[in-house]
Amino acid sequence: MSRSDDRLLLANxxxxxxxMGLAGGSALVLAARWDMPLANEKAQFGxxxxxxxxxxxxxxxxxxxxxxxxxxxxxxxxxxxxxxTSLVLLAADELGADWDRVKVRQAEANQxxxxxxxxxxxxxxxxxxxxxxxxxxxxRLMLEQAAANQWSVPLHEVRTDIHKVIHTPSGRxxxxxxxxxxxxxxxxxxxxxxxxxxDDELRFIGRESGYINGKLESAHPKxxxxxxxxxxxxIFGADVEVENPLYAVIARPPVYGGKVKNxxxxxxxxxxxxxxxxxxxxxxxPAGFSPLGGVAVxxxxxxxxxxGRRKLKIEWDNGPAGDNASYTSEAYREALExxxxxxxxVIRDGGDVxxxxxxxxxTVSATYYMPHMAQSPMxxxxxxxxxxxxxxxxxxxxxxxxxxxxxxxxxxGLDREKVRVNVTLLGGGFGRKSKPDYAAExxxxxxxxxxxxxxxxxxxxxxxxxxxxHAVSVDHLEAGLDDEGKAVAWRHRTLSxxxxxxxxxxxxxxxxxxxxxxxxxxxxxxxxIRLENPPAPAHVRIGWFRSVYNLPHAWAIQSFAHExxxxxxRDHRDYVLELLGPGREIHNLTVGDGWNYGxxxxxxxxxxxxxxxxxxxxTEAAGWGKKLPEGRGMGLAFHxxxxxxxxxxxxxxxxxxxNVIIHxxxxxxxxxxxxxxERIRSQLEGACVMGIGVALMSEVTFKDGVAQQDNFxxxxxxxxxxxxxxxxxxxxxxxxxxxGGVGEPGLPPVAPALCNAIYAATGKRIRRLPVGDQLxx
Amino acid sequence: MVTLNINGEQHExxxxxxxxxxxxxxxxxxxxxxxxxxxxxxxxACTVHLDGAAIRSxxxxxxxxxxxxxxxxxxxxDPVGSKVQQAWLDLGVAQCGYCQGGQIMxxxxxxKKTPNPDTSEIVDAMAGNLCRCGTYNRILxxxxxxxxxxxxx
Numbered sequence: 025m026s027r028s029d030d031r032l033l034l035a036n037x038x039x040x041x042x043x044m045g046l047a048g049g050s051a052l053v054l055a056a057r058w059d060m061p062l063a064n065e066k067a068q069f070g071x072x073x074x075x076x077x078x079x080x081x082x083x084x085x086x087x088x089x090x091x092x093x094x095x096x097x098x099x100x101x102x103x104x105x106x107x108x109t110s111l112v113l114l115a116a117d118e119l120g121a122d123w124d125r126v127k128v129r130q131a132e133a134n135q136x137x138x139x140x141x142x143x144x145x146x147x148x149x150x151x152x153x154x155x156x157x158x159x160x161x162x163x164r165l166m167l168e169q170a171a172a173n174q175w176s177v178p179l180h181e182v183r184t185d186i187h188k189v190i191h192t193p194s195g196r197x198x199x200x201x202x203x204x205x206x207x208x209x210x211x212x213x214x215x216x217x218x219x220x221x222x223d224d225e226l227r228f229i230g231r232e233s234g235y236i237n238g239k240l241e242s243a244h245p246k247x248x249x250x251x252x253x254x255x256x257x258x259i260f261g262a263d264v265e266v267e268n269p270l271y272a273v274i275a276r277p278p279v280y281g282g283k284v285k286n287x288x289x290x291x292x293x294x295x296x297x298x299x300x301x302x303x304x305x306x307x308x309x310p311a312g313f314s315p316l317g318g319v320a321v322x323x324x325x326x327x328x329x330x331x332g333r334r335k336l337k338i339e340w341d342n343g344p345a346g347d348n349a350s351y352t353s354e355a356y357r358e359a360l361e362x363x364x365x366x367x368x369x370v371i372r373d374g375g376d377v378x379x380x381x382x383x384x385x386x387t388v389s390a391t392y393y394m395p396h397m398a399q400s401p402m403x404x405x406x407x408x409x410x411x412x413x414x415x416x417x418x419x420x421x422x423x424x425x426x427x428x429x430x431x432x433x434x435x436x437g438l439d440r441e442k443v444r445v446n447v448t449l450l451g452g453g454f455g456r457k458s459k460p461d462y463a464a465e466x467x468x469x470x471x472x473x474x475x476x477x478x479x480x481x482x483x484x485x486x487x488x489x490x491x492x493x494h495a496v497s498v499d500h501l502e503a504g505l506d507d508e509g510k511a512v513a514w515r516h517r518t519l520s521x522x523x524x525x526x527x528x529x530x531x532x533x534x535x536x537x538x539x540x541x542x543x544x545x546x547x548x549x550x551x552x553i554r555l556e557n558p559p560a561p562a563h564v565r566i567g568w569f570r571s572v573y574n575l576p577h578a579w580a581i582q583s584f585a586h587e588x589x590x591x592x593x594r595d596h597r598d599y600v601l602e603l604l605g606p607g608r609e610i611h612n613l614t615v616g617d618g619w620n621y622g623x624x625x626x627x628x629x630x631x632x633x634x635x636x637x638x639x640x641x642x643t644e645a646a647g648w649g650k651k652l653p654e655g656r657g658m659g660l661a662f663h664x665x666x667x668x669x670x671x672x673x674x675x676x677x678x679x680x681x682x683n684v685i686i687h688x689x690x691x692x693x694x695x696x697x698x699x700x701x702e703r704i705r706s707q708l709e710g711a712c713v714m715g716i717g718v719a720l721m722s723e724v725t726f727k728d729g730v731a732q733q734d735n736f737x738x739x740x741x742x743x744x745x746x747x748x749x750x751x752x753x754x755x756x757x758x759x760x761x762x763x764g765g766v767g768e769p770g771l772p773p774v775a776p777a778l779c780n781a782i783y784a785a786t787g788k789r790i791r792r793l794p795v796g797d798q799l800x801x
Numbered sequence: 802m803v804t805l806n807i808n809g810e811q812h813e814x815x816x817x818x819x820x821x822x823x824x825x826x827x828x829x830x831x832x833x834x835x836x837x838x839x840x841x842x843x844x845x846a847c848t849v850h851l852d853g854a855a856i857r858s859x860x861x862x863x864x865x866x867x868x869x870x871x872x873x874x875x876x877x878x879d880p881v882g883s884k885v886q887q888a889w890l891d892l893g894v895a896q897c898g899y900c901q902g903g904q905i906m907x908x909x910x911x912x913k914k915t916p917n918p919d920t921s922e923i924v925d926a927m928a929g930n931l932c933r934c935g936t937y938n939r940i941l942x943x944x945x946x947x948x949x950x951x952x953x954x
Contacts, residue, residue: 104897104934151939234893235939245893253898254886256834256873260899263833271828296817326837327824402838402846402899402933450900451836452933484839702893708938711895713935736843736931744927747937 026257027248029095029129070625071151071668074142075426076135080155082163082212084137085127086115092187092201094121094685099131100141102249102424103401103453104710105767106703109248110149113157113700116614117228118160118221120184121200128248133425143423144458144568145621146666146765149699158624161218163207170206171198211336219551223759230759234702237752249449259420261406266477269408272469273481274304275336276318276490279729280474280564281309281345284338287319291335296769297328301336304371304468308344311565312527313431315465316490322469323665326481342390345729351563353395353725357593358502360519360560361391364500368517368558369533372616375552380513384504388591392580393792394775395723396721398491398739399569403451407466411436412475416443421450421461428460435464436471454714455568459492488739489731492567493724495520495527498560499580504552509592511603513552516584518543520576521562532559534573540619542577542665542772545612547632548585549605553614563729570711571768574665575718578772579779579793582661587789596660596780597643607633610653621667630666634694635664640753641692646673650756655679656687657784666765671757672712672773676781682799684720684782686748691770693753696761705753708770712751715774717742720795803863807832808875812865818864822856825863826872834873836904838931845930848903848910849873855910873902881947882909888943896934904930908944917948 039596067073071078079085102108108128116126131138140151164184169519171189172179175196182191188199223230234245252258277283289301299322306317323329336387342349355491381387407420409432416436422428425445433443450457466480483492497520522538524531534543534557544555569575589599609629612620620628639662643649646658655677662671675688691708698704723742725732733739779790788799805812805822807830814829817823826835826849835858838846842857849858850871858866876882888894895901904927911918911926918926923944932940 102894106896238938238942240891242811243891247890247893247895249898250890250895253895253901254879254889254905258898259833260836262827262837265831265833325820325824325828327820327828330840345875362832400933402836402844404837450897452897454933481837484841484844491931628902649917706893706939707894709938710935712935713937714824735841736839737841741931741933742935742937743929743931744924744937747935747941751938765911 026252027127028252028544029127041240050118065154070622071140071155071340073622074140074151076520077141078151078155079137079139080158082159082166085151085156085159086119086163088200088204088207089203090204092125092199093127094200095127095129095388096123097129097131097138099141100139100148101425101447101450101453103143103423103450103457105148105707106247106700107148107708110700110703111152112248113228113246114153114156115160115394116467117226119164120159120186122187123246125662130395130447132447133429135426141425142427144455146768151230155698157220158215161220163214164734165213165218166207166210167200167203169210170203174198174206225716230405230701232701235526236705238750259448260403260756261419261448262479262481264408264419264448266408266410268502269477269479270299270322270324270473271326271329271479271481272320272322272466273333273483274318274320275333275338276316276486277306277340278489279340279342279345280348281684282340282342282349283317283344283579284319284340285341288337292321292332295328295332295335297324299323302469302472304465310526310528313427313459313461313464314435315461315468318471320471330483333800342729348563351726351729353496357393360498363393363558364498364517364519366558368556370554371539371557372553372555377513377515377552377554379503380552381504381515384512385507386505387502388505388588388592389500389502390584390791391498392499392583394576394579394763395725395793396493396496396564397718397722398485398488398493398724399454399456399738400741401450401452401454401456404484404487405457405462406480407463407478408477409463409466409470410475410477411467411470414438414442416467418443418463418467420444420445420460421448421457422460422463423450423458424460425751428463431460431464432467436467453554454570455572456492458568484735488724488733488735491724492526492565494569494575495523495566495573497576499576501580501584502545503584503588505588505592509594511550511588514548514550516546516578516581517558518577519554519558519560519738520573521560521566523566523568525562525566530562532561533557535617540612540617542581542663543573544616545630545664546581547610547630549636550603564726570714571665571771574663574768574772575775578661579775581662581774582773583779583791586783595649597648600660601639604632604636607631607636623667623767630664634669635662637756638662638669638692638694641756642671642673642690645692645752645754646675646688646690648673655785657781659777659779659781659784661773661780664767664774665772668693668764668766668769670769670773672777674777674781676778676785678782678785678799682797682801683801684795686716687750688752690749690752691754692756693770694756694758695764695766695769696758697763698755698759701755704755704766707752707766709751711770712774713742713747715771716746716778719775719778719793720746723794803868805830805863805866806868807870808872814863816863816905819862822849822858822861822863823868826858832872832874836899836902838900843906844869846903848906848930850906853910853913855907873906876905876909879909881912883911884947885912888946891948892939892943892946894936894939894943896936897914900930900932904940908940912942912944912947920945921953
């Protein structure tokens with residue numbers, strides 16, 4: 025049985041009558057008496073600072089039918105992180121609902137109604153844990169009040185049990201379904217009147233279940249879309265049923281900023297099923313979320329559209345692309361490496377680094393490279409749009425429904441209210457689907473077919489050629505050591521094109537949020553530290569990729585820390601624990617970061633004690649220091665990101681042919697309070713595998729502005745043989761700490777930990793990613 | 802006209818002979834469980850069975866799809882397929898879920914041919930199925946669970 029109540033996706037607004045859920049909104053006033061941490065809901069931080077903020081009105085999120093079915097509205101995009109399960113789990117637990125009688129309904133794009141819906145930054149759970157629990161607690165109180173009214177007894181004599189309310193003295197019972205209609209008539213209680221369940225009373229929240237490190241704790245972990253997924257019924261972007269659709273693909277300019285000079289579609293139109301071609305106007309640079317332009321081929325099925333595109337003869341004009349047309353990866357890398365030898369914009373400066381480096385008895389330096397990568401979710405970008413009578417309806421797998429709505433409205437010159445965006449399941453996102461360019465493309469094509477749905481499909485080649493690429497990076501580091509090998513100076517120059525180039529004239533320097541991803545927040549306790557950011561221009565669309573600039577920063581810093589420990593002749597773990605220094609809280613402003621992932625620095629300082637603890641946990645669990653066979657070694661890396669702490673140890677073998685065999689990964693993770701440990705583990709396992717791709721094989725290169733990889737035969741991703749033979753996840757028990765991110769923080773330390781392990785196994789130092797064939801012969 | 806036998810039903814389709822089976826199933830027959838991932842037989846999201854063997858429907862022209870085609874929609878009725886689906890649920894394998902239909906089709910074909918595969922046979926057989934969410938360890942554990950080997954995993 026499907027647990028999804030998403031008939032809205034089928035274009036006919038559900039006629040189902042929700043007995044609760046019809047009332048209007050309630051005022052958002054912070055309660056004085058509230059036992060959950062609310063600092064991240066104040067206007068300047070966390071959920072409160074996000075566009076649309078947070079909403080905790082039970083009428084928005086919780087619906088109870090007369091048959092007792094509880095439907096919880098999920099306002100965030102589901103892309104594999106499990107938020108549709110986890111948010112519903114919170115509500116069901118707090119409400120007292122029977123899990124088997126709970127369904128989920130996906131919210132359409134409406135930030136005024138549902139609060140912030142932009143699903144990125146590993147924010148869904150930490151921003152929605154409190155509001156969703158309050159919404160459910162309010163609904164529970166309304167059910168209890170309805171029962172008390174019916175029995176004419178005082179409220180304190182009733183309590184909620186699973187899916188029912190009980191009059192304690194008499195033992196009388198009423199089911200949720202029986203109470204729903206009366207409960208709907210009641211006013212939503214004030215926040216001061218709500219009492220959240222204590223941890224002891226919770227059935228699901230924070231409870232371990234499912235698969236833990238190779239063993240089943242409990243069979244059948246809760247997964248609200250699980251049955252639909254394994255039976256092929258789950259509705260992803262291209263699976264929406266619409267009447268009589270047209271199918272389109274677009275040939276886009278191969279070089280960023282290029283445009284169509286002219287084209288010949290005579291062969292295209294001979295392909296059976298092809299109906300029409302049309303030129304799509306691009307918006308030039310910076311592209312933002314707008315279409316790149318090109319030529320659309322519209323047909324009666326996807327295959328005909330793809331075949332028709334193959335037969336187009338297009339002459340491109342690269343004039344508007346400027347020097348993007350000469351962008352070549354090897355030359356760009358060399359240019360950045362050269363530039364890294366000279367000082368750049370100073371980001372952080374403490375102590376006299378120049379002098380400390382001069383005085384040092386030993387210096388170490390290294391330059392690290394991380395290439396462009398495409399997010400490449402398994403589901404290529406797709407959107408279905410119908411334009412009729414000045415109104416637009418969109419069905420698409422999008423991380424940012426609001427941006428989708430606004431981008432489509434802007435493209436078609438309509439008011440936001442004229443555009444409805446229905447969010448399907450996302451077949452992966454990883455940041456790519458934060459950019460709704462494909463929805464704007466689909467809307468542009470659909471506009472030419474008034475009243476007829478158009479499904480715009482990206483192929484894999486489109487995805488790899490026209491990603492919003494992970495920024496290429498060069499990081500140059502120098503350290504000075506004293507007589508005893510102690511680090512006394514640390515200089516780090518980081519160079520990457522900025523995501524800022526997507527929205528404005530190229531700043532050529534990283535912005536505050538980019539630097540705040542583990543660069544200026546580097547937590548080592550070293551007397552002289554100087555951090556610089558020389559310029560690096562963008563020549564392609566640069567965009568978020570899971571964990572974003574934490575990837576190159578962690579890769580460089582954690583690789584270099586290992587190199588320094590080797591130069592000092594010290595054990596890596598012991599050395600980095602010394603570099604971290606004694607446990608202390610670093611306020612982000614003291615290291616020049618004004619961002620802190622948007623969170624309150626008082627609530628979320630960088631705590632080196634928690635960082636130390638994950639390092640100690642991962643190394644202990646891995647058996648750090650034990651003797652390994654020849655050709656095998658352990659590597660460590662750790663990183664703070666998205667206000668969570670991760671440490672990883674890999675046990676790696678490099679065989680005689682240079683193949684990397686990963687025997688085991690030990691991952692220690694501290695994200696503060698945990699909502700659904702089962703999905704936290706799955707996110708860390710997945711981040712580990714994705715990080716192995718970053719380390720070993722994934723790279724998009726450019727020649728004369730054109731991406732050189734086309735599909736998964738050349739843009740390589742990790743496969744089952746590349747995965748660790750065992751992944752062990754160690755979740756730190758920090759239920760008293762505020763929630764941190766989960767989806768992204770598992771990724772940044774993977775590549776450096778793996779390369780440090782390769783060094784331990786072989787003595788070969790990897791400074792350029794991916795490893796590729798560097799270990800062969 | 803092309804006749805396809807999908808999940809025991811005959812479908813007469815007016816499509817070109819060279820149309821890949823994937824698009825005939827999705828756009829013409831209208832069954833959406835079989836997914837497009839790469840179009841060049843590199844990811845396995847489009848895996849279906851042809852007379853019990855796992856094939857990549859994205860590179861199989863309809864003219865070559867003569868035989869019994871089985872898709873993910875029919876796996877619940879398959880004695881091995883339903884066990885594989887249950888193991889997937891028991892272990893919480895899926896993250897985004899997009900590739901999992903193809904993974905289940907590939908795993909089911911393997912287990913039908915080789916009911917007790919060893920780990921390296923499983924890894925070899927599944928190497929053609931990409932999962933960007935990185936669920937490989939749980940996929941392996943789920944297959945071993947169906948093969949009755951989870952205790953050795």
